[in-house]
Amino acid sequence: MKARLWHYGSLLLSSFILFITVITVLFFLLELAPGDPVQALVGDVPLTEEFRQQLIAAYGLDRPAWERYLVYLGNVLTGNLGYSFATNAEPVLDIILSRVGTTLALAVPAFVLSTAGGIVLGSIAARTRRRWLDAGISGFTVGLFSIPNFWLGMLLIIVFSITLGWFPTGGKSPYGQPGISLEHMVLPIITMATSELAYKARIMRSSMIESLGQDFIDTARSKGLSSRRLVFRHALPNALLPMITVSGYSLGFILAGSVLIERVFGWPGMGLLLVDAIERKNNMVVLGITIVLTFTIIVVNIVTDVVYGIVDPRLRARFTPNKPSPEVVG
Amino acid sequence: MTQQVSEAPFPTDAPPPKPDPATAPQPPRGGRTATWRAFLRRPSTVVFGSLLVVFVLVSGLGPFFVDDPMATSYPKLLPPGGEHLLGTDMLGRDYLARVVHGGRISLAVGFSVALLCMTLGVVIGGIAGFFGGWVDTVMVKIAEFFQVLPGLVLALVAAALLGSNVGIIIAILAITMWPAVGRIVRAEAMRISKLGYVESQRAAGFHGMRILWSDVIPNAMPPVLVATTMTVGRAILIESGLSYIGIGDPSNPSWGSLLNAAQSYMREGWWLALVPGGCIFLVVLAVNLLGDGLNDALNPTIGRVK
Secondary structure (H helix, E strand, O other), X not given: OHHHHHHHHHHHHHHHHHHHHHHHHHHHHHHHOXXXXXXXXXXXXXXXXXXXXXXXXXXOOOOOHHHHHHHHHHHHHOOOOOEEOOOOOEEHHHHHHHHHHXXXXXHHHHHXXXXXXXXXXXXXXXXXXXXXXXXXXXXXXXXXXXXXXXXXXXXXXXXXXXXXXXXXXXXXXXXXXXXXXXXXXXXXXXXHHHHHHHHHHHHHHHHHHHHHOOHHHHHHHHOOOOHHHHHHHHHHHHHHHHHHHHHHHHHHHHHHHHHHHHHHHOOOXXXXXXXXXXXXXXXXXXXXXXXXXXXXXXXXXHHHHHHHHHHOHHHHHHHOOOOOOOOOOO | OHHHHHOOOOOOOOOOOOOOOOOOOOOOOHHHHHHHHHHHXXXXXXXXXXXXXXXXXXXXXXXXXXXXXXXXXXXXXXXXXXXXXXXXXXXXXXXXXXXXXXXXHHHHHHHHHHHHHHHHHHXXXXXXXXXXXXXXXXXXXXXXXXXXXXXXXXXXXXXXXXXXXXXXXXXXXXXXXXXXXXHHHHHHHHHHHOOHHHHHHHHOOOOHHHHHXXXXXXXXXXXXXXXXXXHHHHHHHHHHHHHHOXXXXXXXXXXXXXXXXXXXXXXXXXXXXXXXXXXXXXXXXXXXXXXXXXXXXXXXXXXXXX
């Protein structure tokens, strides 16, 4: 128990340090940004001299850099991500939180579909004795891997929306209606899921091949287990372990990739907000979204690690004291 | 590990003995060339290698043969075929010229980022893996940092804040992407530093840096070459994504920038979206398959079910 607490304590600490590092890097980037620091903070909006002085005082722009760094760090850690001066000085965190749900509406289904599809395709490719099927799946995944994801989205729009008229070209619901409509979700989700599917299928294939080559599979086979039981009871659970870590990373990639996909489909989530903010040089929003994304990804990674610790019996063994476990593989 | 070198039994003022080239063991000659021959004979290498060469030649020499990519002297949105092989864009510019010039930027970014990543990865990863110590600790932390955070996000913010000419984008991509190569070099250097020939070089009194340069890095190269090849593709993809959302060099439009402009004209001009994206796809596919082939040729035992 003590070992487990120690492990999770150091995990939390290193995640916290990672988060601080990201904030520090972002602060330096903002400092390095060329041009007037007040404008860099506010974005491309006209400023009165009076308001300018107010901002300099409020953000301590006349004070030395380390003092401003501490102020910024303190603000971020207490959940104050600044204000968006381009849009009525709304708090940045509020703007972002109002978009999170819309982004997750695409990201979560894409994550689930790509994980399930990756596991199935990868296992089939690893297991099959038909060389053409393995080669076909491998070729398919390399192809998906090499496509610029957003361009695949553009192609889907040209084929299925413009030419065939099956799906709407963009947005999250018919014009003027609130909420999210299902038929608007189809193409963006397919686009988001494909490249992650390819990535996961590749990992799953090599993981499954490795798992099938282990000694315990030979043992199980020599006991006379059926091929089905061999795969589902012995090979698959072992092959799935690396997928836990990979899925953790992949959620981060999906969130990052959603910036591009939301631009393709005009999907009004965090990604589109980020693109708009970059265009208007609304830097507080740009930094804010980066911080929220980073925070989410770090939390997902902690969850991944915890799940891994629960699922992998070898790691459970590591946490049980005074019981030497043979060959602990991290 | 480094202490062993300083405690070598030779006095520092005497140069370490040079191995006699006649009697020193030579690596078997045929091995390396045979590997390369096997790689070059693969059908996929021939096909995709030629494809890549064609793209490089067209992007390198093409700009001398095509029209001015900025001249707006033609009818707008002409479909492909006829006088303009790839049609014209929404401002009446010859699209072939724009695609060829765009390829120059995309390929230049891809190859320079990969070269920078390989250099940084070999130097830092090699030192970290071979000597260990604080360099190793720092490098592992940096690699973890970039493994957890998608490079796209950091590159995006950095490019958005710092401005976006081609040089800055190459620098940002190299900084966010080198740890992928560095991790591999580090792992290889750690493995090789424990091998017999490195131990005997240490015993012979060679300096750590010399051993690293002459033995460890050359022997670590096979997986590094594979990783570097894959980096070309990933860099082209990330650059195209950045310029697609408008963070690109406006005076040097890459394939991604062309897709950015094509976004609003998907209904009237499908070829504006199809062509640059197809070029990115083919180049990245070629690079990835060459990397796969290289991997199979260099590590023939990996990926087989027994």
